[in-house]
Amino acid sequence: MGATLSDELALVPWWTTFVLISTYLFGSCIGSFLNVVIYRVPAGKSVVHPGSACPQCNHPIAWYDNLPVVSWFVLRGQCRHCKAPFSFRYAAVELFVGLLAVGLVYRYGLNTLSVSHFVAASIMVVIAGIDHDSFLIDDRMTLSLAVTGLLTQLAQAYETGAPVWQGPLYALAAGLGAFGLLWFIGRMASQIAGEEAMGGGDAPLFGAIVILLGPAAIPLVLLLTGIQGMLFWLLLRSRGGVGQHEIEHEDGWTPSDRHLPMGLFLVLAAIELQLGGSAVVDAYLDFVATLI
Numbered sequence: 001m002g003a004t005l006s007d008e009l010a011l012v013p014w015w016t017t018f019v020l021i022s023t024y025l026f027g028s029c030i031g032s033f034l035n036v037v038i039y040r041v042p043a044g045k046s047v048v049h050p051g052s053a054c055p056q057c058n059h060p061i062a063w064y065d066n067l068p069v070v071s072w073f074v075l076r077g078q079c080r081h082c083k084a085p086f087s088f089r090y091a092a093v094e095l096f097v098g099l100l101a102v103g104l105v106y107r108y109g110l111n112t113l114s115v116s117h118f119v120a121a122s123i124m125v126v127i128a129g130i131d132h133d134s135f136l137i138d139d140r141m142t143l144s145l146a147v148t149g150l151l152t153q154l155a156q157a158y159e160t161g162a163p164v165w166q167g168p169l170y171a172l173a174a175g176l177g178a179f180g181l182l183w184f185i186g187r188m189a190s191q192i193a194g195e196e197a198m199g200g201g202d203a204p205l206f207g208a209i210v211i212l213l214g215p216a217a218i219p220l221v222l223l224l225t226g227i228q229g230m231l232f233w234l235l236l237r238s239r240g241g242v243g244q245h246e247i248e249h250e251d252g253w254t255p256s257d258r259h260l261p262m263g264l265f266l267v268l269a270a271i272e273l274q275l276g277g278s279a280v281v282d283a284y285l286d287f288v289a290t291l292i
């Protein structure tokens with residue numbers, strides 16, 4: 001009783017600190033790469049060639065100007081050569097993915113489970129970024145997430161000594177059920193609204209997330225997505241909306257300020273559950289208990 005934070009920190013072996021710092025640096029470098037994927041894949045460009053360049057003056061960005069998070073602040077968010085502004089989002093994604101890696105290693109330990117969760121989270125960050133920018137969810141990325149989700153279930157069984165096939169099979173069945181459930185909800189909502197109420201990529205993404213997190217995640221992901229999407233929508237409304245998006249899909253559909261990128265909120269909910277897991281479940285059950 002009464003151990004202070006500094007007491008507890010003093011008990012942390014130096015190598016734990018070393019592992020967490022290394023994990024952060026590794027994660028933020030992956031975040032830097034994910035930025036490139038988010039910007040280049042929708043444009044049909046290669047993610048490896050050419051190297052980073054200023055979108056304004058095309059001057060190649062030197063390695064020392066391309067350090068995750070740090071370089072953005074050193075350059076005060078500007079190109080070194082032409083002073084064109086670089087979005088804070090680059091640095092924010094790098095910081096977020098770095099902290100995400102630390103959070104996952106902190107929760108699961110340095111093992112196959114944290115690695116597969118991190119791969120899944122990285123795919124989800126890309127899906128969320130592209131959905132935010134263009135209201136599109138790439139089916140190939142959703143499929144990659146589903147496969148990584150199955151591998152994560154296998155890692156879970158491996159790390160906990162559970163029967164190898166039981167968890168992955170339940171998760172796969174639940175994922176298919178979740179896909180069908182959200183697809184059905186989307187059809188019903190579209191019937192009532194008299195227009196497409198939900199993008200075609202949202203139900204498969206929900207299915208892939210449930211494969212990753214298991215059957216128990218179905219109500220939680222829906223609940224968190226609904227609450228956070230609604231709060232964000234109300235916040236936008238109170239600020240007068242975002243105006244018309246400058247996006248047009250191949251079929252001529254254009255999102256209005258009533259549309260939210262649902263994939264972004266599905267991913268946010270999924271990452272919260274990856275990090276929070278049982279704590280979120282407990283809070284949820286406590287909340288339900290206060291209602292009945």
Ligand SMILES: [Zn+2]
Nearest residue numbers: 054057079082
């Ligand atoms: Zn420039």
